[in-house]
Amino acid sequence: MTAQLTLGPILFHWSAQDKLDFYARIADEAPVDIVYLGEVVCSKRTPFFEQHYPDVIERLERGGKRVVLSSLSDVTLKRERDMIAALCEIESHEIEINNTAGLLHRSGRAHRIGPLMNVYNECTMRYLAGKGATHFALPVELPRDVAARLATEAAALGAGIEVQVFGRASLALSARCYHARAHGRSKDNCQFVCEQDPDGMPLRTIAGQDFLVVNGVQTLSHSYVNLLGEIEDMQAMGIDHFRLVPHKLDMVAVAEIFADRIAGRIEASEAEAWLAALDIPAPFSNGFWHGIAGGRRVGALPA
Amino acid sequence: MMKRPELVCPAGTPAALRTAVDAGADAVYCGMQNATNARNFPGLNFTPEELQASVAYAHDAGTKVLLAVNTFPPAGKFELWRGAVDLGARLGVDAFIVADIGVAEYAARVHPGCRLHLSVQAAASSPEAIRYYCREFGVRRVVLPRILTVPEIRALAAEIPCEIETFIFGNHGLMIEGRCSLTNYVCGLSTNMDGVCSPAADVHYDRAADGSVATRLGAFTIDRFGPAEQAGYPTICKGRYLAPARDEAYYAFEEPVSLNLSALLPALIEAGVDAFKIEGRQRSRAYVRSVVSAFRQAIDQTLAGETPALADLIALTEGQKETEGAFKTKKWR
Numbered sequence: 001m002t003a004q005l006t007l008g009p010i011l012f013h014w015s016a017q018d019k020l021d022f023y024a025r026i027a028d029e030a031p032v033d034i035v036y037l038g039e040v041v042c043s044k045r046t047p048f049f050e051q052h053y054p055d056v057i058e059r060l061e062r063g064g065k066r067v068v069l070s071s072l073s074d075v076t077l078k079r080e081r082d083m084i085a086a087l088c089e090i091e092s093h094e095i096e097i098n099n100t101a102g103l104l105h106r107s108g109r110a111h112r113i114g115p116l117m118n119v120y121n122e123c124t125m126r127y128l129a130g131k132g133a134t135h136f137a138l139p140v141e142l143p144r145d146v147a148a149r150l151a152t153e154a155a156a157l158g159a160g161i162e163v164q165v166f167g168r169a170s171l172a173l174s175a176r177c178y179h180a181r182a183h184g185r186s187k188d189n190c191q192f193v194c195e196q197d198p199d200g201m202p203l204r205t206i207a208g209q210d211f212l213v214v215n216g217v218q219t220l221s222h223s224y225v226n227l228l229g230e231i232e233d234m235q236a237m238g239i240d241h242f243r244l245v246p247h248k249l250d251m252v253a254v255a256e257i258f259a260d261r262i263a264g265r266i267e268a269s270e271a272e273a274w275l276a277a278l279d280i281p282a283p284f285s286n287g288f289w290h291g292i293a294g295g296r297r298v299g300a301l302p303a
Numbered sequence: 304m305m306k307r308p309e310l311v312c313p314a315g316t317p318a319a320l321r322t323a324v325d326a327g328a329d330a331v332y333c334g335m336q337n338a339t340n341a342r343n344f345p346g347l348n349f350t351p352e353e354l355q356a357s358v359a360y361a362h363d364a365g366t367k368v369l370l371a372v373n374t375f376p377p378a379g380k381f382e383l384w385r386g387a388v389d390l391g392a393r394l395g396v397d398a399f400i401v402a403d404i405g406v407a408e409y410a411a412r413v414h415p416g417c418r419l420h421l422s423v424q425a426a427a428s429s430p431e432a433i434r435y436y437c438r439e440f441g442v443r444r445v446v447l448p449r450i451l452t453v454p455e456i457r458a459l460a461a462e463i464p465c466e467i468e469t470f471i472f473g474n475h476g477l478m479i480e481g482r483c484s485l486t487n488y489v490c491g492l493s494t495n496m497d498g499v500c501s502p503a504a505d506v507h508y509d510r511a512a513d514g515s516v517a518t519r520l521g522a523f524t525i526d527r528f529g530p531a532e533q534a535g536y537p538t539i540c541k542g543r544y545l546a547p548a549r550d551e552a553y554y555a556f557e558e559p560v561s562l563n564l565s566a567l568l569p570a571l572i573e574a575g576v577d578a579f580k581i582e583g584r585q586r587s588r589a590y591v592r593s594v595v596s597a598f599r600q601a602i603d604q605t606l607a608g609e610t611p612a613l614a615d616l617i618a619l620t621e622g623q624k625e626t627e628g629a630f631k632t633k634k635w636r
Contacts, residue, residue: 074479076428076450085431101431104438118481120375120496123405141484141493142377149378172483172540175428175450176636178555182548187636203544206552207517207524211544212485214555219478221488287491293521294488 003235003262005255006034006162006243008115009070011041011170012215013194014248016049022246023056027063029252031259032244035060038070038087040098040116042177042216043080044190057093066094073098073116074173074217096137107131115139115164115243116173120146122153135160137243140169140225143291144233151238160241163234165227166254167245168200168213168220169285169294178214187217198248210282223295226284228271231261253278305572305606308579311369311468312595315347315584320357322588323366327599330367332400333357333584334498338380339387340371341424342584343498351390358394367397372410373422375403375481375495385409392417400446401425402481404439411440420444420468424481424495430462437465444468446580449476449562450636453570460575467575472594473582475562475626478540485539489521501538508534518542527552535559560626565598565613567627568605 007026010019026035037053037060039046057067071084087095088105097106098114112135119125119136128136136154138147138161147163154161177187179194179201194201200213200220210222224247227234231242242262244254254275261271275284287296312328314320323331334340336348349357354370361368370391376384384406388399392414399417401407402424410419423446427433436442444466447456451469460467478485483500487493490505507519514530518537525537535541541559543552562582564571571579579602581594601611 073482074428075432081429081431099429099432100425100427100435101429104431104435107435107439116482118375118403118495120403121378121381121405123376123381123408124403125405127404127408139484139495141487141495146377146379146496153378169484169488171485171488173479174477174556175448175479176477176557182546182553182555201546201548203546203555205524206527206543206545208545209523211523214546219485219556288484288487291491293491294484295522296491 002240004033004160004241005031005259005262006241007032007036007251007255008164008167008243008245009036009038009040010246011218011220012198012200012248013042013045013192014198015195016052018198019049020052020056022251024059025252026255027059027065030255032065032255034066034068034241036068036070036096038096040070040073040114041218042194043072043077043083044187045192045216046083068094068096068112070096070114071098071102073114074175075099075101076175094134096135103128103131110134112160113137115162116170119150122149125150125153125159126157129157129159133159135162135241137162137164137241140164141288141294144230144289145291147234147239147289148237155238161239162241162243163227163239164225164243164245165231165234165258166243167224167247168222168282169225169288170218170220171212171294172219174217174219177216178219179216182214190216221285221295223283223285223297224280225286225288226275226297227286227289228258228261228275229268229299230286230289231258232268235262247280249278249280305569306577307606308572308577308602309367309468310595310598310602311578311580313473313581313584313586313591314357315342315586316588317349317353317357319584319586319588319591321360322591323595324361324364326592326595328366328595330369330397330578331361332369332371332580334371334373335387335390337383337387338374338496338498339376339384341373341422341494341498341500342371343374344585345503347584351394354390354396355394358396362395369398369400369420370396371400371422372406373400373402373424374498375424376406377496381405388414398444407436407440407442415441418443420446421465422446422481423448423470426479426481428479430459433459433463433465437463444577446470448480453567453574456571456576457574466577468578468580469564469571469576470562470582471564471568471571471579472598473562475557475560476540477557483540486520489523489539501536506537558626562626563613564627565601565611568601568611572605
């Protein structure tokens with residue numbers, strides 16, 4: 001299969017208008033093959049955008065993108081259980097499952113496995129593929145050697161395999177909303193304060209170091225994962241899908257850089273220079289991929 | 304008549320296991336000396352020979368042994384997890400505590416006679432997620448995340464075909480377990496794959512001229528303590544940080560408090576909890592003896608219709624502060 005560039009779901013609480021504008025531009029201009037849509041982080045946010053999905057899907061599909069619908073990652077409350085059950089009944093589009101509750105409903109029918117599910121080894125992958133999983137987006141913390149083995153297994157199973165190559169890394173999920181907590185509120189009374197931070201609320205250490213960002217119940221890295229330098233190696237090992245996590249920056253430009261690099265139209269060094277020119281207000285990291293502290297950045301491994 | 308719940312106690316070492324058994328544990332949980340369990344600390348856990356002797360000791364006293372094989376094997380290393388499961392089966396442990404789907408499948412297929420318990424690391428927090436593991440692998444008991452209220456546990460009990468185990472005392476964590484890469488982001492060791500959280504090798508206590516101490520994990524400062532304060536262990540989710548909405552550093556995730564649900568024992572039993580878990584495989588034998596004895600007595604008193612007395616336990620809790628956490632109300636969310 002030719003390599004596919006994908007755009008992950010918007011993890012942050014952007015306004016409905018911002019999301020509409022964002023997807024309109026993605027549909028028209030971004031060289032991505034697949035767009036994942038859906039609220040993955042907080043069920044309370046869903047009413048703000050639910051009515052817009054049909055239009056956004058139509059717009060993206062007219063732009064030649066394949067649309068996959070992503071599920072919530074934390075499913076505990078009744079409304080969350082109902083949401084994932086309803087998603088699992090959708091047959092018009094592929095779905096990506098991010099919580100085991102979805103497996104109860106969807107086993108035996110085709111589905112994708114999202115990066116917030118724990119697929120760490122061939123045995124788990126094989127089991128899920130036997131129950132209908134067609135595609136695996138790997139957890140962001142997986143190192144190269146583990147991903148390589150999983151890519152081999154996925155190829156044997158005829159399944160797709162996907163790695164996040166750009167954007168903040170999801171590091172933790174919680175039942176508690178840390179955005180509400182920072183503002184002296186509770187999750188039930190959050191007043192959607194997370195909307196103030198479209199790329200996450202920065203948490204610095206007492207020593208003043210940039211460290212993490214908070215997105216409601218999710219904690220992400222301050223650094224942006226950037227695996228531009230590793231893409232050639234990833235392609236050689238059989239990874240065929242490359243995911244961009246949406247941020248409040250020129251994502252069309254980001255997509256163009258990665259698409260050019262995946263197609264081999266530009267060298268890694270040139271791609272890096274283009275990405276650096278976007279002035280992203282955080283350092284890049286690739287430590288997870290290299291099996292060291294995730295927040296660190298090292299030079300690409302020799303091919 | 305209340306049903307008699309099982310008291311499940313931590314056994315970080317063979318000596319702690321014997322202590323817990325002697326103090327009245329109905330079951331103990333432990334792990335092998337490697338990445339197959341979520342408390343892979345130096346100096347903790349069991350060699351195969353130690354596990355064999357410990358199973359014999361526990362079984363002689365009528366105490367069950369639950370083997371935690373509850374991390375996520377990375378591709379290429381599955382053999383280590385398979386080995387832990389096979390060894391446990393050969394030595395006659397009473398259940399495996401598992402989180403990974405591949406490990407659950409292996410244990411269920413190869414050792415169908417041994418019970419499977421679903422680890423909290425599997426993060427199964429809905430009836431549907433729990434029923435999935437019951438349906439696919441015959442899981443007999445779920446260890447619930449520490450995020451559900453008593454009414455929620457009661458409602459859940461009616462919707463699942465397996466037993467319920469809840470934490471009752473010890474560390475109070477709100478991060479969804481089995482979904483946390485914070486340590487790996489800082490240290491390069493994975494909680495899920497290596498069984499490591501805030502490894503001691505990366506912990507630093509930086510003393511300043513004024514006597515204050517900054518605690519650090521890897522390159523990142525986690526908290527700072529005055530000269531008169533006792534510096535806490537730097538766990539990322541228990542640290543103090545700066546945020547734009549706050550004037551000063553605050554516990555961005557949670558306060559360093561201990562969970563103590565002793566007062567909720569009757570309500571939890573009535574809600575349908577089958578087993579109570581005491582956290583703390585990394586704790587001392589003295590700690591294990593005090594906590595296990597106190598909860599043995601508390602459960603027995605509760606079953607006899609008396610009010611349990613547990614004041615002594617407060618001294619054992621982290622930072623001398625305790626909480627009923629999520630179990631009483633959902634306002635903390």
